[in-house]
Amino acid sequence: MKTLFLLFVLVSCDQLASRGDLEFETQAPLMVETEVSFTELKEKVLAPNRCLNCHGFLANEEEVLERVEPGRPELSILYILLESGNMPLGGPKVSDEDLAFLKVYIEQLDSLDE
Numbered sequence: 001m002k003t004l005f006l007l008f009v010l011v012s013c014d015q016l017a018s019r020g021d022l023e024f025e026t027q028a029p030l031m032v033e034t035e036v037s038f039t040e041l042k043e044k045v046l047a048p049n050r051c052l053n054c055h056g057f058l059a060n061e062e063e064v065l066e067r068v069e070p071g072r073p074e075l076s077i078l079y080i081l082l083e084s085g086n087m088p089l090g091g092p093k094v095s096d097e098d099l100a101f102l103k104v105y106i107e108q109l110d111s112l113d114e
């Protein structure tokens with residue numbers, strides 16, 4: 001699913017580049033990662049990393065929002081705990097990919113507020 005989407009983006013970039021539209025070529029890959037819904041965060045990061053096994057409240061968007069600082073992952077307790085490896089308790093640490101996903105989720109909350 002994700003691979004297919006990336007492939008689509010790559011192909012689109014290729015077509016744009018051949019039209020000489022280089023500005024779009026550099027922006028398209030960014031757009032792929034700038035929107036993460038709470039449901040996606042839950043299904044791709046919180047559930048697979050067993051967070052929900054120990055914290056039922058993390059299935060609730062409001063509870064998660066109470067543990068993040070919109071737009072500032074480095075100040076968000078949720079991000080800090082995962083980045084430092086303190087959560088999930090007992091390990092293993094979440095993957096860099098999952099961490100990046102959480103980061104995008106927190107960063108884009110800022111723009112949603114405006």
Ligand code: HEC
Nearest residue numbers: 049050051053054055067077078081082087088089090094
């Ligand atoms: C094996 C059980 C376990 C797992 C798995 C686990 N935690 Fe925790 N977590 C704890 C315990 C125990 C504490 C400390 C006591 C408390 O505050 O609930 C804690 C504390 C926390 C806190 C701070 C307390 C709060 O209510 O805000 C957060 C945030 C948190 N965990 C998030 C996560 C996330 C995100 C994951 C998945 C990556 C995760 N945890 C996985 C057991 C777990």
